[in-house]
Amino acid sequence: MADKRSHPTRRALLAGFAASPIAVAGIGAFPRSARAQAQAAGLITPNVCMVLPEVTEGPYYFDPDMVRRDITEDRDGIPMRLHLQVVNADCQPVAGARVDIWHCDARGIYSGYRNTGTDIDARGETFLRGTQTTGADGVTRFDTIYPGWYRGRTTHVHYKVFLDERTVLTSQIFFPDALSEYLFQSVAPYNERGQRRDTMNGTDWIAEQAGEGAFASIREQKSYYDAALVVGIAPAADSARSGAAGGRGPGTDGGPPPGDNGGPSRPDRGTVFIPGPKG
Template identity: 35%
Template sequence: MTDTQEPSQQRDVTRRKVLAVGGAAVAAVGVGGTAAAGGAFADEPRGGSDDACYVLTTETTEGPYYIDADKIRRDITEDQDGIPLALTLKVIDADTCRPLRNAAVDIWHCNAVGIYSGYEAMSGGGPGGGTPPSGTPTGEPPTGAPTGGPGGGGGGHQEPTDDERYLRGTWRTDRHGEVTFRTVFPGWYQGRCVHIHVKVHVDGEWTDAGYEGGHTCHTGQLFFDEKSVLAAAEVEPYASNDTVRTTLDEDTIYPDNGHEGGLLYLKYDRRKIARGVRARLTMGVAPDETHDSTDTFPGSGPSSAPSSSSSQSAS
């Protein structure tokens, strides 16, 4: 990754600026105390993910609820209730397998009851008096490409309806290409499985004001296995979310290709998941390409061509 770009380079550069709110200092985030004790991350390759070379992580749709980041922080929890989640992402060049340092990583997701900040009047979910989700969700599973308005899955980017920004944040990767966020285990809403949205921006500049310039080289989503979701569903406030739950297998956005498609490695105590979960994933990206938003759905495979930021998207 270079700090400057030659005029001859054929890149679709998106001008973007991240402002640190009020110029406040950002608190460092550690993972100690947030994750339960236990063994290795589930199904993680022996020797750790750092020793392996990775293929491109699948590009997926941006969704209607993206807000160009205005929170430079690693702790994005704010006042949201839920199971503590320490999320560590490592970003590498899928061609050279070298870590990408100083990249800007955005994440955003709904809260425990399915609400997105900035879109509280539009997003789905919410507490209720119904029966907590079980291993076999009721109703017909979704089929085909997502359709309908926000909350159900389809439609292009929506303008925010409020000033809330919980469970959203941006931070820079270190010399190992890693960044760790502190948040809560996401909930669910109609038509989607449990997931976290992610973007990776490169070739920009970190300033006192935040992150400026560059382009988006990866837009994707991160997913949770069913065992972890079922364990979380027994804990409040997740247990009060009576929205019909879509499983990982039923989801129309998950590309069904495991960790390459964004399935997280997880570590937690199944008997005491309320104490916290640790999640990690190495993401292979193409830093010279632009993937600002995409309509890529399962069956299409990873997108390798630049896509317009005005693409239709699902949540």
């Protein structure tokens, strides 16, 4: 009976964190009381993104079949450790879920595609893409770099959570504009491209649709940034409503990299593995 009575409270806590406007500030935004509440509920951060299942792929996703924590490869940039915790609506951790992430490098380049507007053809490459499986606490970690930017999008990281072969959660993680601007203007190789002008968090419609909770909590460490986000499974999820977070293709989701379609084909959903590595 005690567990049943606690569920509405834990659900309200999770939903409250997801809707909190102070999450957008990212760095040191939450008061100590909120962090204490999150810790008591078993959450790694008060930054919570409630995500809806969908059956479509995210923009320019492909599965390089690489189960690895460190996805950096040869990319230059500020090191970042990204922690994602998958929980259900009652704040209970989801163990054994597969988590994929992918993002552009410091110069706005995605692996696996020919990037138009530059002389860079990254087809056949796999940098800044990888897979991990959540532990008993629902947490997985990736070692990567702080993402760059490209025209038409604010700074972001794509992710997918596979609960089984057909249930997929797709969304994006966003970062504080103040930190992004500092890095893009002051730190190589981010500052080699000139000033970011066209799209910030406030003018990116995908960031708006994803909601306040989709912004990562950022902590500056001695030699890297620590980023964390709780991915909550929405209790009334509907795949027809999930396109805003994940996108449905080039030209409609605002999510394509600065390139064409000359990249890997999307895998047959029936071949997706869950959990852990293929084979």
